[in-house]
Amino acid sequence: MSGVDVSEENEIKNESEESEIVEENLQNETNESVDPLEEALKDRDNYKSIAQRAQADLVNYRTRASQELEETRRNLKISIFHRVISVADDLSRAVESIPEDSDAQWSDGVKLVLRNFENFLDIEGVKKIESLGKEFDPNFHEALMYEDDETNEEGTIISIIQEGYQIDDKLLRPARVVVAKKPEIKTEQEQEE
Numbered sequence: 292m293s294g295v296d297v298s299e300e301n302e303i304k305n306e307s308e309e310s311e312i313v314e315e316n317l318q319n320e321t322n323e324s325v326d327p328l329e330e331a332l333k334d335r336d337n338y339k340s341i342a343q344r345a346q347a348d349l350v351n352y353r354t355r356a357s358q359e360l361e362e363t364r365r366n367l368k369i370s371i372f373h374r375v376i377s378v379a380d381d382l383s384r385a386v387e388s389i390p391e392d393s394d395a396q397w398s399d400g401v402k403l404v405l406r407n408f409e410n411f412l413d414i415e416g417v418k419k420i421e422s423l424g425k426e427f428d429p430n431f432h433e434a435l436m437y438e439d440d441e442t443n444e445e446g447t448i449i450s451i452i453q454e455g456y457q458i459d460d461k462l463l464r465p466a467r468v469v470v471a472k473k474p475e476i477k478t479e480q481e482q483e484e
Contacts, residue, residue, distance in 0.1 A: 385401055436452075439473070446470060447471045451469075453466065
């Protein structure tokens with residue numbers, strides 16, 4: 292081989308290497324130009340995800356705050372009416388204790404006030420617990436006494452000492468009642484004593 296052939300060969304190798312380097316550089320430049328775009332798209336997706344989570348958190352917060360506010364209102368209403376029902380009790384006792392020989396206008400006025408007050412409670416969702424003649428239920432009644440009673444079934448409420456009330460299916464105060472029980476049958480020996 293001649294010196295010219297070797298130098299041509301070296302030149303071809305150098306050109307080939309330079310060509311590969313140029314291609315590599317072009318490829319790197321292309322990769323570098325794609326990377327910022329891909330990175331920007333990833334950032335966009337990341338920020339979009341963060342924004343969606345923040346929006347969902349805000350919606351959840353608003354819902355929770357609304358529910359807590361409603362619960363606070365309900366508890367406040369229960370607290371107020373728990374105190375107000377004692378006024379209904381006082382008016383009921385006043386009507387029951389009106390003497391028969393009293394002024395009719397005065398007694399009718401007190402009865403009217405009681406009726407209006409009961410209507411107000413009804414409008415606000417405060418209901419009396421129906422108890423008389425019903426089966427005793429410890430969820431709604433408080434048994435203050437048990438009386439022997441042959442005419443009613445055992446566990447039947449035979450008298451109301453104090454009315455019970457509920458508001459929107461929540462108990463304000465249990466009805467205080469007298470409950471029937473079957474009389475004990477005494478043996479002959481117990482009767483003799």
